[in-house]
Amino acid sequence: MRKIVLMMSVSLDGYFEGPDHDISWHLVDDELHQHMNDLTRRMGGDLCGRVTFELMDGYWPTADTAPDVTPVEAEFAQLWRDLPKYVFSRTLEHVDDPNATIVREVVPEEIRKLKEQPGGDLVVGGAVLATEFLRHGLVDELRIYVHPVLVGRGRRLFPSADTLTSLDLVETHTFRNGVVLLRYEVAAGGGTHP
Structure with missing residues (x-):
């Protein structure tokens, strides 16, 4: 069965975005971008909220036509276009992306059925949606990319909660630009609980 992987970038002090939705502090160089391309190539689908989808869809569908596009960016643009998206x-009534499906609610039984389908792992992104998936115990793995910066304020990836989720560290990787990948699996029997 495929897994649901929460994949997000955060500052060292735990913010996924700074004030006014600022993510300019994300340090994405060619090495990290190629890493993301390699992961995306194996993904079975992207589970995202409206804001994340509109941010990505506003740029990546035609990014490979920009005159200053790098090869690694052009590769991601193609991967993004072909990726199934949920x-x-x-509120969203329509999307132009033929590979995108609008889903109204997080229904755990439906998400579990989606996991049972063949294909690569499903990646959930966006803090609000990730919180909802965690609350329902739907996340199997977390890939947190910690950027070497203190943002100071903004929106935290993990809001306050009345639950405990036990995790097992299964991988770390330091990129040349100082970003550190922390990959955790949700501990066996250690799902979300009060």
């Missing part, structure tokens, strides 16, 4: 939104 956009969780109560």
Whole structure:
């Protein structure tokens, strides 16, 4: 059965975005971008909220036509276009992406059925949606990319909660730009609980 992987970038002080939705502090060089391309190539689908989808869809579908596009960016643009996307939104009425499906609610039984389908792992992104998936015990693995910066304020990836989720560290990797990947699996029997 494929897994659901929460994959997000954060600052060292735990923010996924700074004030006014600022993510300019994300340190994505060619090495880290190629790493993301390699992961995306193996993904079975992207589970995202409306805001994350619109951010990505506003740039990547045509990014490979930009005159200053790098080869690694052009590769990601193609991967993004071909990737199945499940956009969780109560308000979005239509998307132009033929590989995108609008989903109205996080229904755990439906997500589990999606996991049982063949294909690569499913990646969940966006803090609000990730929180909802964690609350329902739907996340199997976390890939947290810690950027060497203190943002100071903004939106935290993990909001306060009344639950404990036990994790097992299964991999670390330091990129040349100082970003550190921390990969955790949800501990056996250690799902979310009060």
